[in-house]
Amino acid sequence: MKRSVILIVDDEISNIEIMNATLEDTYEVCFAMSGEQAIDVARKVLPDLILLDVMMPEMDGYEVCQTLKNDRMLADVPIIFTTGLNDQEAEARGLSLGAIDYITKPIQPISLRARVRNHIELKLLRDQLAELAVTDALTGLSNRRRLKQTLDIETARLARTGDWLSVIMLDIDFFKGFNDTYGHPAGDRCLVLIAAALKRAVNRASDLAARYGGEEFACVLPGADAETARKVAEDIQVQVQSLAIPHRGSTVSSYVTVSVGITTARCLPGLTADLLMSHADRQLYLSKTGGRNRIVG
Numbered sequence: 001m002k003r004s005v006i007l008i009v010d011d012e013i014s015n016i017e018i019m020n021a022t023l024e025d026t027y028e029v030c031f032a033m034s035g036e037q038a039i040d041v042a043r044k045v046l047p048d049l050i051l052l053d054v055m056m057p058e059m060d061g062y063e064v065c066q067t068l069k070n071d072r073m074l075a076d077v078p079i080i081f082t083t084g085l086n087d088q089e090a091e092a093r094g095l096s097l098g099a100i101d102y103i104t105k106p107i108q109p110i111s112l113r114a115r116v117r118n119h120i121e122l123k124l125l126r127d128q129l130a131e132l133a134v135t136d137a138l139t140g141l142s143n144r145r146r147l148k149q150t151l152d153i154e155t156a157r158l159a160r161t162g163d164w165l166s167v168i169m170l171d172i173d174f175f176k177g178f179n180d181t182y183g184h185p186a187g188d189r190c191l192v193l194i195a196a197a198l199k200r201a202v203n204r205a206s207d208l209a210a211r212y213g214g215e216e217f218a219c220v221l222p223g224a225d226a227e228t229a230r231k232v233a234e235d236i237q238v239q240v241q242s243l244a245i246p247h248r249g250s251t252v253s254s255y256v257t258v259s260v261g262i263t264t265a266r267c268l269p270g271l272t273a274d275l276l277m278s279h280a281d282r283q284l285y286l287s288k289t290g291g292r293n294r295i296v297g
């Protein structure tokens with residue numbers, strides 16, 4: 001299993017040595033000896049936990065903590081203050097800035113190890129929970145929540161970049177009939193296979209494939225113009241065809257097929273995620289009424 005990464009920040013090398021000796025057998029440890037360096041290293045390595053000295057020349061630990069908490073990528077990284085300041089107000093200030101714990105020096109190795117272990121465990125659970133909240137349980141694709149988040153981010157980005165953005169929506173043809181013929185568990189297995197086919201076709205790092213609803217899926221393709229999106233949609237259909245899942249209840253094929261709608265946009269005044277989705281949905285509807293098992297867009 002991947003080892004968790006801990007960033008130790010302290011302007012005194014002897015403190016770093018004690019903490020490192022306590023933690024290095026269990027964790028990946030990295031260091032910084034000033035506030036500025038701490039922020040640089042944190043942005044580079046995205047640690048799972050930060051042990052942060054309060055008293056440092058120039059930028060002190062409180063300032064570092066505030067900077068990290070204002071950084072979207074780092075705001076959720078737990079921070080434990082380590083300090084020689086043994087006073088309640090200093091402790092309360094650290095905790096009110098968002099630190100998760102406060103340890104006074106001299107460092108007690110056994111207690112340091114126990115606290116770090118507990119906080120790392122909580123951090124990993126929080127990460128898992130955050131991932132679950134945006135994942136579809138049946139197929140492992142992104143769920144509707146992550147789809148919405150991604151679309152909001154990408155439509156906002158269009159205004160800055162002037163780039164293309166495409167959205168593909170697809171819906172399994174006669175899926176009710178599939179369930180009726182083969183049973184609901186077989187329907188579930190079919191959804192899992194279609195999701196896997198979708199992942200094969202939508203595979204650029206910036207692309208997103210999501211389960212939108214029951215047997216409907218949506219893909220977000222940042223930077224994709226109409227031609228690129230069309231190629232991806234064709235690849236989706238090829239991947240679905242190559243699954244060759246028998247479907248007696250379909251009138252368009254003896255295998256499971258999908259209908260596909262595509263929309264492509266550049267920065268337009270008033271463009272929103274909802275508008276894009278409703279246009280893609282409209283294209284999908286035209287694909288259904290046009291005979292199914294086809295691409296419109």
Ligand code: GH3
Nearest residue numbers: 171172173174175176177179184187188214215288
């Ligand atoms: P069309 O070609 O017009 O899309 O017809 P359809 O039968 O696919 O469309 P309809 O919307 O009438 O039916 C969708 C079906 O999808 C109904 C529902 O039982 C099934 N479904 C939705 N979610 C799930 C699921 O999680 N598992 C299974 N097995 N079936 C599901």
Ligand code: MG
Nearest residue numbers: 011053055056
């Ligand atoms: Mg210090």
Ligand code: MG
Nearest residue numbers: 171172215216
């Ligand atoms: Mg449907």
Ligand code: MG
Nearest residue numbers: 171172173175
């Ligand atoms: Mg359907």
